[in-house]
Amino acid sequence: MLALLGFLTIAVFLILIMTKRVSVITALVLVPLVFGFVAGFGVKELGEMMLAGIKQVAPTGILLMFAVLYFATMLDVGLFDPVIAAIVRSVKGDPLKVILGTAILTMIVHLDGDGTATFMIVLSAFLPIYKKLNINRLVLSGVVALSVGPMHLVPWSGTSARAISTLKTDVPHLFNPNIPAIIGGICWVLFAAYWFGKKERKRLGILDFDYNHSESLTEAQKSLRRPALLWLNALMTIALIVTLMKGWVPAPALFVVASMLALVINYPKLPDQQKILRGHGNNIFMVSSMIFAAGIFSGILTGSKMIEAMATALVSLIPQQHAGWLPTLTALTSMPASMLFTPDAYYFGVVPILSQTATQFGIDPLEIGRAALLGQMTVGFPVSPLTASTFLLVGLSEVDLGDHQRFIFKWAWGTTIVMAMVALLTGSIHI
Incomplete structure (x- = not known):
């Protein structure tokens, strides 16, 4: 039930902002709040979850x-x-x-x-x-x-640092095969x-002009x-x-x-x-308000255990006879997963489940980490509404988040697909 509500929360949020029915900040706050009530949580519980989320994003x-x-x-x-x-x-x-x-x-x-x-x-x-x-x-x-x-x-990005920490490995084993x-x-x-x-x-066309910045x-x-x-x-x-x-x-x-x-x-x-x-x-208000609203969004999803339930549900969908595809499936879904999971939720919540599942099937768990890094909050972070810097990107570019996502999502996913193909060919991950 929690997994379904979590997926519905993400889906409704994305539909609302991509169809421009409400502002991003409104959707970030109200959508998880509504589904939190539907999940049976009270006002006090949701308030504590929201505050925890705000505290987490406050430094950012x-x-x-x-x-x-x-x-x-x-x-x-x-x-x-x-x-x-x-x-x-x-x-x-x-x-x-x-x-x-x-x-x-x-x-x-x-x-x-x-x-x-x-x-x-x-x-x-x-x-x-x-x-x-x-x-x-x-x-x-x-x-x-x-x-x-x-x-x-x-390896010094926050995303890679999370993967290295979760899998208890080092740079040569996790990063080098992905070069x-x-x-x-x-x-x-x-x-x-x-x-x-x-x-x-x-x-x-090509404009033939002598552009003097100071004159503009x-x-x-x-x-x-x-x-x-x-x-x-x-x-x-x-x-x-x-x-x-x-x-x-x-x-x-x-x-x-x-x-x-x-x-x-x-x-x-x-x-x-x-x-x-x-x-x-x-500009400062728009950027900062989006970040704190995103903290409420992730705070409710995390505190209600919806993210944990979504991770478990996704893993359970993989048939045992196709377990060898787990690294490849992880790679191909890693970029879209940025729309569903924060980096902390994915690398500290989803990756451990996937890596443990891989170990049970005789697959090197490091392949899960390499596959995840091909898209989840690497290629995916500049389009994810769960990343604070995404709002900085669209704000400074003076574009709408929904327009940005529609324009570049398929190209970003293409980056992950290309990298996954190269990773398969070079042995970073296997089928």
Whole structure:
């Protein structure tokens, strides 16, 4: 019963947001609440589940609130203007080159395995270019989403860390066999970016213009620029990213301090600081409110044991005579599973059940981990409503979540399918 209610919760949520019947934040809160009542839980129990979910996402919510403020401030002061100018000069108004450049830069930046930082850096640089060339912004969010997928298998990403911890293994045994699959995924992403680029080039043509970024700015935007502080802001941002990657300071605390320093250094006068805060308040609220609403969603699904019941139900569907297909089935369903399970729920709830089942059938349990990483919250996290950074991606790209999911879901699943095929051919997983 709980498994059925869990699947219905996910299905109703996805239908509502993809058909645009209600806002995402409304669906995140009300849909699990309704099904929680249907499951027989009382107001107090559901309240405790919601609070637990909110507490779990609170550090991420704080991180994104102040990370958005930091990078928005850097955009205001003009830190990315030289990057934008250099990219525009190199692509010369060709949508194909812009889109391929988006994919390549995203992969390079995402070597740190941090989706939040990648989205903020890449989108801050490319959004003005897409607007100027009139390229479909769904292509921007889609290509960035695709490009982080294969790179998110790096062993220092949060997703891989969960898999390594759950299976009590190490990087050479879990990550190394998947390297050929990752390369296959990268090739697929570049093909997809080329395909989108060809379509946009056909639709828009190649624009022959000398784009001067500064000339496209309004007087209000120019008044916020701080060219004299360019190198100081660049060094501060580099130091921030290095500190983030090294884990020297907890990320939420790091961005709270960094955003305040950015404000004080660039805008020492209080009226200027208030202007920046008011100017980005709407974006900050939209991102942070989505995250806390997602915490309620996952809190109810987890606290009610619906996720646990769904995991058990999925495993029970596999006939014993077809047990050898378990790693392959895990791989092929791993990306869509990102729409159903949070990374914690999947890697600490589903993967142990799958790996134990595999062991019973004489299958190496590490194959389950490798298969799961081919999609679940790696390729799948930039389209999942259960991931906070997804809302950052669509928010900064200025697109609707439902539109983004409809546009890129099949291409993202294609990444997983390609990587699964390569994994089978290279022996990372077996039939």
